[in-house]
Amino acid sequence: MQAYILGIDIGTGSTKAVAISLTGEALGTVSEHYPINSPEPGYSEQDPKLIWDAFVKCLSGITAKLGAPQAVGLSSAMHSIIPVNDAGDALYPMITWADARSENIAQALRATEKGASLYHNCGTAIHPMSPLSKLLWLKDNESEIFNAAHKFISIKEYIWFKLFGVFEVDYSIASATGMFDIVAKQWSNEALDLIGIPASKLSQPVNTTYYRANVNQSVVLTTGIATQTPFVAGASDGACANLGSHTTGEGIAALTIGTSGAVRITHSKPFYNYEAMVFNYLLDEQTFVCGGAVNNGGIALNWLLKNFLKKENPGSADYNALFAEIAAVPAGSEGLIFLPYLYGERAPLWDTKTSGTFFNVKPAHTRSHFLRAGLEGICFALNDVLKTLEDASGEITQVNISGGFTSSAVWTQVLADITGKKLAVLQSEDSSAMGAIYLAARVIHPQSYEQLTKVEHQQIIQPSENNHAVYSRMFPVFKKLYADLKDTMHLVDGWE
Template sequence: SFSCAMHSLILVDAEGKPLTNMINWADTRSAEIAGQLRFSPEGKTLYEQTGTPIYSMSPLSKIIWFRQNREDLFAQTAKFISIKELFWFRLFGSFQVDYSIASATGLFDILNFCWSKQALKLAGIDTDKLAEPVATTYLRNDIKAEITQITGINEACYWVIGANDGCLANLGSGANQVGIVALTIGTSGAVRIASNKPLYNFKAMTFNYLLDEKTYICGGAINNGGLVLNWLLANFMSIKTASAQDYEKLFALIQTVPAGSNGLIFLPYLTGERAPLWDSNSCGVFFGIKTEHTQAHFLRAALEGVCYAINHVLDAFSQTSGTIKEVRVSGGFTASPVWLQLMANITGKKLAVVQAEDASAVGAAYL
């Protein structure tokens, strides 16, 4: 079973050969297009039909950008697909996409499990330019013979198409009960809760992605999670390639500073921000700098800023999700007791570390 990151886009020809490199969620070239869509008359209905925040991360915005700015590539493209679809195509020779990955494209009708006519019209494409949508439990065992030879995997083995990493992290964390939230922080971060229906908040633009036909994973994502730590290590501690000991040193320094970093505040928007701001042009800011602030203060303020960004998302989607009883955490940040305690203090929530491994991979196995 497969877990895969969301929002990627690759333009391929009729033989499945890429015409572009993979474009990931962090690409902001379509920011102006997304902004126009969001505030257009059809913005709210588009959001509610597709469940995807209208932002530069979405393949919908990126496809429109190619149509408007690279007519040559747009005309050559046989399919607009994700990295997962490319992998699946090379295994089986057909273009198929699971409902979960499709639900994060801005092109998929999450209520009727088909491509959205409204979104396709905006993109300027027909369904033949996209893969065939299938359930996340869809499986097949007709892998190409050459793949069997390369991998040594038995040709009778069944392959389950799976879902996106965010939805599977909920499943892998056991966060499928009322009031139980899954929080994952890797390079970026996300807060998600399971629901039997979409939980819309157009102002905060929370997402509603499909785990299966009966389960929506709702919440919000931030751009700047673990990447802030890597930025700190590289630029405040001159460590370009960090080891486990380097992270330990960083957290040890953070512990020497009291909560609040003596009034130093950090807005962690180094790569713009997604929920709930949705501003590709936002940037990082240290505010309240005084002579008393040391390297350690800057480090702690930055980590506090990431935790407050997560809390901002929690506040936004708790307006529709109801009372949050517990937050189940996964991702790289669970390796740090300092970061976990800081997150618990700032959110005021009970955090439960369900496992140190990748919850998304565990979810794929469960699926």
């Protein structure tokens, strides 16, 4: 069988495995989905066992077709936390990045000098998404679980322990916890003292190119993986996406839209902006991925489909109909503006009490205008992050885009017109898995790395000057709307 490297991306809603030959040929993909639970308002939990089962099914699905890979690289969503016992069993449901129960704790910490110091040392926003805030909440509200935990780990560490029986975490996932000194590359004593735990309660940090073989025999028997197959620790999904979308040079940003969205650049040093909370995560020992994530990406578009088009479980035909309707409306939706903050917002607002808002509604506005304004609002929010990064790092001339949205010519054109940037599609939907493959190739098959990372072709979307002029007039109004409405949003937060 053909030699290949496998990249597995452990996402919030699904796990996806992508197989690429040593010469860069796509050989196959397998994905498995799992639910997110919300037992109380603001809670976002998952069963880590279901994610492990999905991981096993993805691994088995690929090996059944292609045999064992030459290496496996791992990518994972950030900010999850699971209290486990010494056998690696979860003592509590996994708390995901979207969980907001520690909002009051994060808000109070952010207003202190301690919060600013932790941000500058650890590179992670002081926000309820952060495992730092989650652990402080667990300590105050689930003390028995907190005290009984042998370790506090992420979903990637949970899977790594299932594979090898050891607690280890890559620098990239560690750098997204709010508890890891991103310069010294060790757990932060300042963060640990605040939580009241020793470093032994956390996993051993390792570089993103660190690897192990000798997979547990139970895994070999259930997946068809070879015992000596090396598994490379890899990085977070965001860091992997930058590598996978070939966004590692100056003047280039990566923009990804899935359920949420993010804009990121790579640099040899971190960029700090405490107000906008620019994140600084590690890709490897020498490389930082700096940027900001938004809550309202594809999930906001699905809200439009559900509430304006009455599509509970939209398929490709529904999305095509939506984009066709949007395309019929001129740029700017004839003055209608949408703040897309339906699910609170991260960068650059860091405000869980925001809400969605349509502004400047006129009698002439139809359903189609509301749909287009909704899509434009999502893109305005991402442009807000892009401008923040550009102010910190210098001019950005190209944005490499990835995620399922790249299949929509309407969405990508709206994004190009709003940002005024040349967009490039180099790796459409699997950039995180591809980044994990590149990291694995770098250490296991360095002779194949150059061929694998070679850009054979790219799709370019150029902005329309006329449309960009329209959006440039609207963008300052978009930003001012949040500033003007913030206090009112907070006042009505929680109203039913």
